[in-house]
């Protein structure tokens with residue numbers, strides 16, 4: 001099992017400037033390589049391969065001092081491999097008959113990660129050294145690598161206000177899967193963060209409302225300042241800090257929630273999330289009248305649900321507990337008691353089944369259906385459509 005272990009890097013303006021330069025070079029190369037692939041495709045309908053572009057990179061490195069100084073393997077993985085993955089995703093979707101957009105150019109602001117394998121860096125006491133040729137980049141590590149195991153890779157990430165090192169640690173094989181006796185189905189939504197098939201509910205974290213006010217305030221402050229002015233720069237930093245604070249609190253909330261769940265239950269069925277769909281219709285509550293607040297809240301929780309799912313999957317795997325993702329289609333309309341379809345609008349908060357008389361909270365009914373789908377797919381019932389055992 002590979003797990004990321006985040007280490008805070010100490011402040012060092014000179015080293016940060018060097019890193020920004022490396023990121024800039026990688027970003028420029030990414031866009032150039034993307035351009036090359038687009039042209040090859042549009043003009044001659046040929047698709048350039050990763051290996052062809054690697055050869056070109058070798059050529060570039062022999063011609064250009066800046067690129068020669070960058071660690072070769074890091075550049076390949078950060079730029080060409082990432083681009084290759086984007087194209088694989090693109091062609092996979094084309095094959096499926098979808099109409100995906102071409103992989104897009106990256107702006108400098110959104111290019112924020114350098115990926116290293118096991119080479120081109122080392123640790124020296126409390127220092128992390130990135131072996132850029134001639135001029136190594138050195139950072140103090142503010143906390144230790146708290147995961148035990150073999151380090152398989154390293155990502156250097158530019159956060160809103162500081163830099164991070166994410167070590168990818170192999171923490172050993174997953175324990176054998178236990179048999180579940182107190183499994184649970186989980187329905188997530190905008191009204192209640194999560195509803196369990198046993199009726200337990202987890203509310204949205206309290207900080208959400210306050211944070212949204214703060215976000216809106218800082219956002220307005222940015223838009224009221226003149227573009228390019230010093231004050232606008234400052235306001236932007238305040239906004240970035242507000243975002244970072246929310247991200248931290250959201251992460252804490254999710255980690256705590258998941259820790260509680262893994263103690264209480266020994267098997268999990270979760271809906272396969274399609275965040276876009278989820279935000280638009282099914283899960284949208286009706287009483288949230290303030291449009292702005294709704295948008296922000298949704299934006300914050302969209303990534304929260306995704307993070308919740310992946311974190312729960314990871315923790316379940318570490319504990320040897322079954323974790324299943326199921327297709328949520330129909331789970332809110334079907335009766336968990338008898339299987340009849342009970343049509344509901346978004347306003348209907350209660351499930352009332354005329355066929356069998358079952359009356360219960362709408363989300364709890366959905367969670368029970370999710371649990372049922374999960375349980376059947378875990379026991380290999382082939383009739384379950386769309387359920388799959390996840391091995392994240």
Ligand SMILES: [Zn+2]
Pocket residue numbers: 335336337338339340353354355356357358
């Ligand atoms: Zn029923």
